[in-house]
Amino acid sequence: MTKLAPAPPMAPPTPPARRRLRRPSGLALVTWVYIAWSLVPVLLAIRFAFNEGRSRTSGQGFSLRWFWTDPTLSVRNDPTLWSALEHSLVLAGLAMLIATPLGTALAIGLQRWRGRGSGVTNILTLLPLVTPELVFAVGLFLLFTSLFGFIGLGTTAQVIGHVTFSISWVVLIVRGRLVMIGRDVEEAAADLGAPPWHVMRRVLLPLLAPAIAAATLSVFALSIDDFVVAQYMASGADTTTVPMRIYASARAAPTPALNALVTIMLALTLLALVLAWLAYKRLSRGQEAGLTTFAAGGTK
Amino acid sequence: MSGEIELSSLVKRYGDVLAVDEVDLQMPGGEFFTLLGPSGCGKTTTLRLIAGFEKLDAGAILLDGVDVSGKPPHKRPVNTVFQSYALFPHMTVAENVGFGLRYKRCTKAEAARRVAEAMDLVQLGALAQRRPAQLSGGQQQRVALARALVLEPPVLLLDEPLGALDARLRVDLQVELKRIQETLGITFVYVTHDQDEALTMSDRVAVMRGGRVEQCGEPRALYEEPATAFVANFLGTSNLIPATVDDGGLSLGEFRLRCDVDGRSGEALAMIRPERVRLEPRAAEGENRVPGMVEAVVYMGFHQDVRVRLANGALIHCDVPNDGTALEPASGDPVSVHLPASCLRVLEP
Numbered sequence: 001m002t003k004l005a006p007a008p009p010m011a012p013p014t015p016p017a018r019r020r021l022r023r024p025s026g027l028a029l030v031t032w033v034y035i036a037w038s039l040v041p042v043l044l045a046i047r048f049a050f051n052e053g054r055s056r057t058s059g060q061g062f063s064l065r066w067f068w069t070d071p072t073l074s075v076r077n078d079p080t081l082w083s084a085l086e087h088s089l090v091l092a093g094l095a096m097l098i099a100t101p102l103g104t105a106l107a108i109g110l111q112r113w114r115g116r117g118s119g120v121t122n123i124l125t126l127l128p129l130v131t132p133e134l135v136f137a138v139g140l141f142l143l144f145t146s147l148f149g150f151i152g153l154g155t156t157a158q159v160i161g162h163v164t165f166s167i168s169w170v171v172l173i174v175r176g177r178l179v180m181i182g183r184d185v186e187e188a189a190a191d192l193g194a195p196p197w198h199v200m201r202r203v204l205l206p207l208l209a210p211a212i213a214a215a216t217l218s219v220f221a222l223s224i225d226d227f228v229v230a231q232y233m234a235s236g237a238d239t240t241t242v243p244m245r246i247y248a249s250a251r252a253a254p255t256p257a258l259n260a261l262v263t264i265m266l267a268l269t270l271l272a273l274v275l276a277w278l279a280y281k282r283l284s285r286g287q288e289a290g291l292t293t294f295a296a297g298g299t300k
Numbered sequence: 301m302s303g304e305i306e307l308s309s310l311v312k313r314y315g316d317v318l319a320v321d322e323v324d325l326q327m328p329g330g331e332f333f334t335l336l337g338p339s340g341c342g343k344t345t346t347l348r349l350i351a352g353f354e355k356l357d358a359g360a361i362l363l364d365g366v367d368v369s370g371k372p373p374h375k376r377p378v379n380t381v382f383q384s385y386a387l388f389p390h391m392t393v394a395e396n397v398g399f400g401l402r403y404k405r406c407t408k409a410e411a412a413r414r415v416a417e418a419m420d421l422v423q424l425g426a427l428a429q430r431r432p433a434q435l436s437g438g439q440q441q442r443v444a445l446a447r448a449l450v451l452e453p454p455v456l457l458l459d460e461p462l463g464a465l466d467a468r469l470r471v472d473l474q475v476e477l478k479r480i481q482e483t484l485g486i487t488f489v490y491v492t493h494d495q496d497e498a499l500t501m502s503d504r505v506a507v508m509r510g511g512r513v514e515q516c517g518e519p520r521a522l523y524e525e526p527a528t529a530f531v532a533n534f535l536g537t538s539n540l541i542p543a544t545v546d547d548g549g550l551s552l553g554e555f556r557l558r559c560d561v562d563g564r565s566g567e568a569l570a571m572i573r574p575e576r577v578r579l580e581p582r583a584a585e586g587e588n589r590v591p592g593m594v595e596a597v598v599y600m601g602f603h604q605d606v607r608v609r610l611a612n613g614a615l616i617h618c619d620v621p622n623d624g625t626a627l628e629p630a631s632g633d634p635v636s637v638h639l640p641a642s643c644l645r646v647l648e649p
Contacts, residue, residue, distance in 0.1 A: 182384070184382050184384050184386035185386050185387075185388055185389075187351075187353050187373065187380075187382070187386065188380070188382060188386035188387075188388075188447075189388070189399070190352075190353075190372070190373040190374045191351060191352075191353075191373050191374070191378075191379055191380045191448075192374075192379065192399050192400030192403070192447065192448070192451065193374050193400045193402075193403030193404070193451070194374055194399070194400070194402075194403065195374050196372075196374075202399075203388055206390045207388075207389070207390060
């Protein structure tokens with residue numbers, strides 16, 4: 001007997017066949033294997049940072065010796081490691097402070113600029129994203145040792161290098177949001193009597209805040225992570241960053257203190273990214289829906 | 301402040317494209333003026349020129365006799381309601397409405413009172429603390445309106461404000477917009493591509509095409525005495541029949557039609573609204589009657605669209621009201637079509 005039951009008006013039960021299709025177990029397996037494969041080396045490095053003994057290849061108990069307590073070899077007490085950590089943080093801080101405002105201004109400017117040269121500039125701005133880092137670093141090296149010799153190598157050159165390549169990321173992130181915001185709200189603000197400076201302060205910047213926060217912390221992560229540019233722009237021991245220190249001592253007589261340093265860097269980078277994500281979520285709460293309504297309203 | 305606008309020889313180019321081409325319009329204070337036209341006709345650009353979002357290439361914009369064309373948007377005494385509403389998503393409804401009051405000289409208490417008044421005017425009082433994202437399209441539209449009206453501008457510019465709303469809501473808001481405009485007595489410059497909106501709300505309408513004003517006048521005048529075939533077709537539907545003007549009358553092939561030829565001669569278009577065409581039995585006699593054959597009858601509910609092929613080959617649409625009295629034509633019936641002389645207009649081909 002065939003009986004045609006009317007379909008329930010809402011939420012029809014998913015047939016089992018479709019549910020199986022939606023979650024192919026093979027793909028899930030491959031994904032998990034890949035994640036494990038890419039994380040194992042990192043997790044191993046972190047594990048040995050907490051070693052009790054000197055070995056970086058076999059587990060020897062747990063301690064914070066290499067982070068803090070060892071009187072000469074820990075990150076805290078080995079001056080070369082500690083100064084590298086300090087220098088990395090100083091570079092990242094300066095890069096954040098300089099690249100974010102510059103990049104934001106550049107993004108707003110490029111977004112508005114309609115005319116001769118705007119297309120070329122758009123591409124040029126994004127060029128550092130695809131330029132091989134080594135080429136970029138060698139270029140800067142030649143620049144600072146010959147043409148701009150008065151700047152020379154050292155911290156200034158390192159900061160300029162980091163700012164230069166991270167500005168592209170700031171522009172990319174901020175422009176993405178500018179496109180989403182659209183020009184209407186700015187025009188509306190001006191229409192209601194707000195002078196340009198107020199349009200910026202009362203409307204544009206609050207709406208851009210999530211993107212600016214995300215960009216700032218991305219710059220931090222990029223700068224902390226950079227090896228090539230920092231290496232080329234370095235002038236001596238006091239301009240050694242963490243990646244440079246790790247690279248230099250990897251072949252000498254490495255202790256788990258190196259792992260500890262790596263772990264600190266990893267934690268800082270992850271923290272920056274998590275903060276960026278949280279800031280974006282928090283600052284854009286209630287805006288997303290509003291902005292998408294605009295978009296929907298505009299296209300109908 | 302009376303809100304009188306005079307646009308003289310407005311020109312706006314985008315590269316090689318003339319978006320607005322020598323537009324001259326006068327809007328007396330307190331008028332509901334509509335710019336009507338298909339997309340790309342320059343109506344929105346004209347509005348944006350008045351608001352100051354676009355720089356004009358030539359011409360002048362006089363507001364109560366003062367040329368404002370050199371002023372930036374924030375110094376012009378006009379306010380705009382955007383098609384996208386353009387509410388500030390990071391502010392509450394009350395903050396949105398109060399945004400512009402900061403630039404008016406008024407105390408905090410007075411600002412609060414004016415915000416409350418504006419919200420009452422658009423019937424939104426209860427939603428003051430919501431965010432725009434928590435409102436429906438119609439409510440957002442009202443906030444956008446309140447945000448502009450709270451500043452008591454002499455002129456309000458509206459750029460397809462109902463374009464994103466569904467049909468039911470649109471009719472409700474049409475009535476409300478008209479009520480608000482009449483209550484406040486300020487000038488509305490309203491941009492739309494919807495002929496119904498233009499006809500029902502406006503005091504006067506300018507039909508635009510290709511950056512120029514095709515015709516400007518009261519809705520009734522535009523509908524009943526269109527100056528061009530474009531206006532005749534854009535406002536409602538029209539029968540446009542190729543014909544020849546000679547001896548003070550129209551020739552439709554071998555048939556003569558009496559009508560006011562308005563001093564024209566040669567090739568022309570005979571224009572008549574479908575609801576003015578009368579269907580009569582085949583044998584009907586008299587002037588301005590042309591025999592034809594019913595080609596199709598389309599049932600539309602309140603009326604029927606009868607398509608008749610005239611003896612000279614032209615197809616003519618005829619609205620037959622569904623009032624139970626008219627004859628019920630069927631496809632293939634021979635009929636006589638009466639084109640009353642008073643309803644015929646002769647237009648440039």
